[in-house]
Each structure stands twice: as C-alpha cells, then as structure tokens.
Amino acid sequence: MQKISQKSIHKYLRHDKKFPHVWCPGCSNGIVLGAVIRAIAELDLKKDNIAMVSGIGCSSRMPVYADFNTLHSLHGRAIAYATGVKMYKPEMDVVVITGDGDATAIGGNHFIHAARRNIDLTVILINNYIYGMTGGQYSPTTPHGDKATTTPYGNIDPTFDICKLAIGAGATFVARTSAYHAVETQSFIKQAFKHKGFSLVEIISACPVIYGRLNKKGDAPTMMKQMKDDVIPIKQYEKLSPEQRVNKQTRGIFINDTEKMEYTLAYQELIDSLKVPKGDSNE
Amino acid sequence: MSNNKTNPKTILMQGNEAIARGALAAGLDFFAGYPITPSTEIAEICSVELPKFGGKFIQMEDEIASISAIIGASLAGAKTMTATSGPGYSLMTEGIGFAKMTETPCVVVNVMRGGPSTGLPTKPSQSDIMQARWGNHGDAPAIALYPNSVSESYELSIRAMNLAEKYRTCVVLLSDEVLGHMREPIELPDLSQVKIVRRITPTKPPEWYQHYPDNPKYPMPKASFGEGYRFHVTGLSHDSKGFPTNRADETKILMDRLRNKIAYHIDDIVQIENYQMQDAKIAIFAAGISSRAAKEAVMMARKRGIKVGMMRPLTIWPFPDAAVRKFLGDKKAIIVPELNEGQLSLELKRVMGGIWNYEIRKTKKIEEIHRTDGLLITPDQILKSIMEVK
Structure with missing residues (x-):
C-alpha cells in the first residue's frame, strides 16, 4: 500500500474556520475521515470532481472539513441528494458519509432503493450503535439489551445487519470493518471508490463518550481493543460455535459484483437509444 | 376549432x-x-x-x-x-x-x-x-x-x-x-x-468565490458542483462561504438576505390581473380555477347593470399587498370565492384590516364563499353573493 503522509492529508482539508472539529475525544470519525482522504489520495481522484454528501448526525459533520464539493443535507436524505448529484453529473465521484441512524432508520427507504438501482454511490456508513448528536438514543443497530437514554431498561429491539440489508436490496459492493482496522478501512473505501455501482462500506466505530459511557464499555482505547477482538474476519467467524459467535461481528468483503448494470450507465444507454442517427434514413 | x-x-x-x-x-x-x-x-x-x-x-x-x-x-x-x-x-x-x-x-x-x-x-x-x-x-x-x-x-x-x-x-x-x-x-x-433566465457561471477565482455574497444582486453568478469552486452547502445557519455558524451577526445577515431578496423585489415578482375594475363598486378577489367562475359572474352581473369587477393574483406569494390596497381599498364590498375555508380571504383581511378592521365586522365588506366538498364554485353562487351585497 502506498504510504500517504500526514502532510499530504492536509491538502484535502479545509483550513479556514473549520477546526477544531465537533467530534468528542476518542471518536472514530476522524480515523474514517483520514481513511477516506488516504483512499482518495491513493486513487489520485480530483478534488473538484468529488461530491461528498451527508445527512445529519455526528458522522454527517464530516463534509465541512473536507475540501471537496460538499453537501450537508437533511436527516436521512443524504443518499437521495447524492442520487440527484450523480444522476445529473455521472462523471463526478459521489461519496456519501452517513451513520447507522441516518442511513437505516430515517433514511432506510433511500438506502435500499439506491442499492436496488445500483447507482454508483460510495456509501461510507459509520456505525456507532447510537444517536450521538442528540445525546444517546437507541438506533436500529443498538445491540439487544444495551442501554440508551431511550432504552433505560435495556433495548428490546432486534437489530439490523446493515450489510445483509444492502446485499438483499441489490448493492453490488458491500464490505464491513472497524475503525480499529484502519488500514483495512482505507483499503475497502478505496475498492468502493473504484467499484462501478452502489457500494457500501460499514465501519464499526467507537463512541466512548455517549454509547460507551451508557454501557460501561470503558475508555476509548478499551473500546478500540474490544473492536479488535470482536470484529473478526468472515472465515474466522465461520469456524466459531454459535455460543462463541455472540457479540462477534464479521469483517471483510461480502459481495463484489461487477456484472450488474450501473444505473447512470443504464440511463445513458436509454438516452443514446433515443438519438435518431443522422444520415442513415435509407437503411 | x-x-x-x-x-x-x-x-x-x-x-x-x-x-x-x-x-x-x-x-x-x-x-x-x-x-x-x-x-x-x-x-x-x-x-x-x-x-x-x-x-x-x-x-x-x-x-x-x-x-x-x-x-x-x-x-x-x-x-x-x-x-x-x-x-x-x-x-x-x-x-x-x-x-x-x-x-x-x-x-x-x-x-x-x-x-x-x-x-x-x-x-x-x-x-x-x-x-x-x-x-x-x-x-x-x-x-x-x-x-x-x-x-x-x-x-x-x-x-x-x-x-x-x-x-x-x-x-x-x-x-x-x-x-x-x-x-x-x-x-x-x-x-x-421567450425570456429564459440562465445560470451565470462565476468568473472569480475559486478562493474569492462566495456562494452567499454579502451584497447580492439578482440574478448573480452561481457555481455548481464539479466546476472547481468546491463550496459547502448546509441547512445549518451559515456564513457567506456556506460554512456553518452560530454567530448572531452572521445569522442575521443570512436571515435578512432570505427575507429581503423577496421583499425588495416584490414589483418584479408580483403579477395581478384586473378585469372590469375601472368603474366597479363591488370587486371579486379570486385566484386559479375559482377566478374563471368569478369572471363569468362579473359578466352576468354587468348584464344586470351591477358594476362588478375582478382582481386576480397570479402571484399568490408574496401576497400583492400594495395592489390589494390600491385596487380594492375603495370598493363597497369584496367577494372572495375559494375552494377552501378562507385562506385567501384571511390574507385579504390582514391587508385590509389596517384600514377597515371595524367596518369589516360591522358591514361585512368582505363576503367569503367557501367550498370544500370537491365541487367548483359556480358563477351563479357568486352572482347570488353579488346580489346580496349590492
């Protein structure tokens, strides 16, 4: 892997007025931002050609720090806004930064339909198991039994497996890793950018200040270590007994389908098919 | 045909x-x-x-x-x-x-x-x-x-x-x-x-570009994604470059601009139609589909020798306050037919209230016709109101 220096990261950040950022100490969002930028730098994508679109939430604050065409949209709607950008300018690299609540609760509908269309969006979903920005309410991924400010007696909701949801909906590149696995995060994001079609990279992240505190998960390094132990490669997970699988998450690339037609290409084909060819009226 | x-x-x-x-x-x-x-x-x-x-x-x-x-x-x-x-x-x-x-x-x-x-x-x-x-x-x-x-x-x-x-x-x-x-x-x-307003591409270098300029003139150059300007867009309160702000002074500039860009250009935005209003004693204030029945009612009333006219806003918002005051202020009565329970007439009363508040209540100068049963207001229905207020 090509080494991207810390200095070169600064080329992709906005420097006036934006820092210090809003994220809490120990938050994984910065790691993910670093990974996104390193992936972009490695691929040598043009800043002018990147649109970074987000919704509302902690992770969705990311675009303001990055020096791209950036859109901090409405709660849950990032993918729908991004669909508009990508449809109109298919030549742009459109990346969506979203969270578990933003993408799978309020934005669940847009998430599955963009996956169904297989439109070429790169969705970076940072899953911290909680609504952080509003102070710790449970999300569709908050583990069963866990505490949130709105599950004071423990969460009775079953959870989403976001990657399975995306695959079921028709996404063609789906991968999961954790913020602890920063190099893998960067690698998956890079592959997601290169993939022509709807790509999802779910990144399990640590929220020590809200989720961690409510559930006595320890400080940020402890939570990082926990992710190291709990988010394991698919093959390793398959060898475990059902009892051993409790609290374990898989990481890896679940699907990488390059056969399915990408949506904006399909629309371009439609446009081309309607063009009346000139000069061959005799044929 | x-x-x-x-x-x-x-x-x-x-x-x-x-x-x-x-x-x-x-x-x-x-x-x-x-x-x-x-x-x-x-x-x-x-x-x-x-x-x-x-x-x-x-x-x-x-x-x-x-x-x-x-x-x-x-x-x-x-x-x-x-x-x-x-x-x-x-x-x-x-x-x-x-x-x-x-x-x-x-x-x-x-x-x-x-x-x-x-x-x-x-x-x-x-x-x-x-x-x-x-x-x-x-x-x-x-x-x-x-x-x-x-x-x-x-x-x-x-x-x-x-x-x-x-x-x-x-x-x-x-x-x-x-x-x-x-x-x-x-x-x-x-x-x-046909006059078409096209998007003006900015000519300034990107570092000078403000997506939300301090002294706006309309229309103005506006960059789009992918053109090298890399601006930020957020629904949060924002400054002239589009970056989020909590500051009262910057928020005030934003809110003033949103309000004033419409308020200062009302003459450019508002369109109304006056029909037989010159000598009218009674006016009908109607928009959209209801104004077609109103026009018919004006003709029917004129045949009966009653001087009725119609004012029709083509621009509903911003509401044509000045035109309403100018053309309806001296009318004996105003009839407002609409397919709702009094939305245009509420706005009309807001504008007229300053002059006529007491009189409106006393003399029923504003006669409202509401209909929300799915059918249109008929010219006869409006004519009946005209006969009542004449």
Whole structure:
C-alpha cells in the first residue's frame, strides 16, 4: 500500500474556520475521515470532481472539513441528494458519509432503493450503535439489551445487519470493518471508490463518550481493543460455535459484483437509444 | 376549432402537460418525482421528453426523495422541477425549507386536490394556499404562482423556473385538479422570443468565490458542483462561504438576505390581473380555477347593470399587498370565492384590516364563499353573493 503522509492529508482539508472539529475525544470519525482522504489520495481522484454528501448526525459533520464539493443535507436524505448529484453529473465521484441512524432508520427507504438501482454511490456508513448528536438514543443497530437514554431498561429491539440489508436490496459492493482496522478501512473505501455501482462500506466505530459511557464499555482505547477482538474476519467467524459467535461481528468483503448494470450507465444507454442517427434514413 | 386553421401553432393541450412543456421550454433538464393524483401526467411527460435531449428523469421512492434529488441535481447545475399534490407536498416541506435556506433553485408543482389527508384525490381544491406560504418550518418567504388557464399554466411554468433561477429559491407553482386535467387550445409562443433566465457561471477565482455574497444582486453568478469552486452547502445557519455558524451577526445577515431578496423585489415578482375594475363598486378577489367562475359572474352581473369587477393574483406569494390596497381599498364590498375555508380571504383581511378592521365586522365588506366538498364554485353562487351585497 502506498504510504500517504500526514502532510499530504492536509491538502484535502479545509483550513479556514473549520477546526477544531465537533467530534468528542476518542471518536472514530476522524480515523474514517483520514481513511477516506488516504483512499482518495491513493486513487489520485480530483478534488473538484468529488461530491461528498451527508445527512445529519455526528458522522454527517464530516463534509465541512473536507475540501471537496460538499453537501450537508437533511436527516436521512443524504443518499437521495447524492442520487440527484450523480444522476445529473455521472462523471463526478459521489461519496456519501452517513451513520447507522441516518442511513437505516430515517433514511432506510433511500438506502435500499439506491442499492436496488445500483447507482454508483460510495456509501461510507459509520456505525456507532447510537444517536450521538442528540445525546444517546437507541438506533436500529443498538445491540439487544444495551442501554440508551431511550432504552433505560435495556433495548428490546432486534437489530439490523446493515450489510445483509444492502446485499438483499441489490448493492453490488458491500464490505464491513472497524475503525480499529484502519488500514483495512482505507483499503475497502478505496475498492468502493473504484467499484462501478452502489457500494457500501460499514465501519464499526467507537463512541466512548455517549454509547460507551451508557454501557460501561470503558475508555476509548478499551473500546478500540474490544473492536479488535470482536470484529473478526468472515472465515474466522465461520469456524466459531454459535455460543462463541455472540457479540462477534464479521469483517471483510461480502459481495463484489461487477456484472450488474450501473444505473447512470443504464440511463445513458436509454438516452443514446433515443438519438435518431443522422444520415442513415435509407437503411 | 377555427383557431387551428388560422394558426398552426395553436394546439389542444392539457393543463398538466402545459406545465411540463412550459418547464421544458424554460430549460428543465432534471425531473425527479413520485406518482400522485392529480399531478402524475407532469412526471409522465417529463419521463418521455427529458431523455430525448440528454435530460434526466428519475422516479424516486417517495416525495421526500424527489425533492432531495432535485436539490442535489440543482447543486450540480441542473434546472429542476418536481410535481406533486397535497399529501406529497406535505412530505416535501422539509426539503423546500432546505432549498430556501441553501438558496438552491428548484420548482415544486402542487396540483391541489381535496384535503385534509388523502381527501379527494380526483377533485379540485385550493386548500394548500397557506401551506405554500408556511409549509416549511422556520421563517422564510415564499414565491408561489397560480395560473387559471392552460395557456397560463405554460407561461407561469416558464416564469416559475425563471424566478427560481433568478432569486435562487424554491418556487411553488400551484394548480388544481380541474386546471391540471382540463384541455384548452393553447398558442405556443415562439421560443426565441421567450425570456429564459440562465445560470451565470462565476468568473472569480475559486478562493474569492462566495456562494452567499454579502451584497447580492439578482440574478448573480452561481457555481455548481464539479466546476472547481468546491463550496459547502448546509441547512445549518451559515456564513457567506456556506460554512456553518452560530454567530448572531452572521445569522442575521443570512436571515435578512432570505427575507429581503423577496421583499425588495416584490414589483418584479408580483403579477395581478384586473378585469372590469375601472368603474366597479363591488370587486371579486379570486385566484386559479375559482377566478374563471368569478369572471363569468362579473359578466352576468354587468348584464344586470351591477358594476362588478375582478382582481386576480397570479402571484399568490408574496401576497400583492400594495395592489390589494390600491385596487380594492375603495370598493363597497369584496367577494372572495375559494375552494377552501378562507385562506385567501384571511390574507385579504390582514391587508385590509389596517384600514377597515371595524367596518369589516360591522358591514361585512368582505363576503367569503367557501367550498370544500370537491365541487367548483359556480358563477351563479357568486352572482347570488353579488346580489346580496349590492
């Protein structure tokens, strides 16, 4: 892997007025931002050609720090806004930064339909198991039994497996890793950018200040270590007994389908098919 | 029809089709929508026409996604529209607020049907007049236009696209079930003579570019995504470069700009029609489909020797305060027929209240005709009111 220096990261950040950022100490969002930028730098994508679109939430604050065409949209709607950008300018690299609540609760509908269309969006979903920005309410991924400010007696909701949801909906590149696995995060994001079609990279992240505190998960390094132990490669997970699988998450690339037609290409084909060819009226 | 023989450009067209074709004439090249009666034909026509010249049509998963997609596309440089009716408009209001806050041009067509809730999907109404003004949360002025014929649907569709582009905001184009579905002969204009407001590309170097300039002039240069300007767009309160701010002074500049860009250009935005108002003692104040019955009632009353006129706002929002004061201030009585429970008349009373508050109550100078049963107000119904107040 090509080494991207810390200095070169600064080329992709906005420097006036934006820092210090809003994220809490120990938050994984910065790691993910670093990974996104390193992936972009490695691929040598043009800043002018990147649109970074987000919704509302902690992770969705990311675009303001990055020096791209950036859109901090409405709660849950990032993918729908991004669909508009990508449809109109298919030549742009459109990346969506979203969270578990933003993408799978309020934005669940847009998430599955963009996956169904297989439109070429790169969705970076940072899953911290909680609504952080509003102070710790449970999300569709908050583990069963866990505490949130709105599950004071423990969460009775079953959870989403976001990657399975995306695959079921028709996404063609789906991968999961954790913020602890920063190099893998960067690698998956890079592959997601290169993939022509709807790509999802779910990144399990640590929220020590809200989720961690409510559930006595320890400080940020402890939570990082926990992710190291709990988010394991698919093959390793398959060898475990059902009892051993409790609290374990898989990481890896679940699907990488390059056969399915990408949506904006399909629309371009439609446009081309309607063009009346000139000069061959005799044929 | 004899017209067809004399002018080959005169064709029979449906109201919804006129809206779609008007928008296309104004440069529409991206449409996202979701099916809803009675607006669906607009989406259908766009799905046929847009790909023919490289424009884009997409049917989204709901109305929220539709408004989101057109705002996204507009930021990428598109001229955009979506079309819906009451229930869908309710879902779009958060996005409409976002378009106003981020000053992103787009047009939302609301072909009004009976409400509340699912209501009367195949019947006309005018009950979204206030929602067009106050639908989104937070204070932001609205521009809403409301034609009363098929040919005017075409013209105001062009105008809505132009105003959205010029003032960088979401413009609402109102219609109703009858207006949307009826067919009338329409003479298509020579498009080379139609004024189209096109997006001006900035010439400043990117480091000097302000997406929200401190001293705005309309229309102004505006960058789009992918043009090298890399600006930030957020629904949060923001500064001149679009970056979020909590500061009171910067927020005040933003809120003042949103208000003043409409308030200072009311003369450019507001359009009204006066019909037989010169010598009228009684005036009818009506918009959209109800104004057609009102016009008929004026003619019927004039035959009976009663001096009646009609004032019709083509621009519902901003409300034509000055014109209302000027043309209705001296009338003996004003009749307001509308397919709702008093939305236009409420606004009329706000404007007139300053002069006539006491008198309005005492003398019933404002006579309201409401109808929300799904049927139109008839000329006879209006004539009856005229006879009562004369």
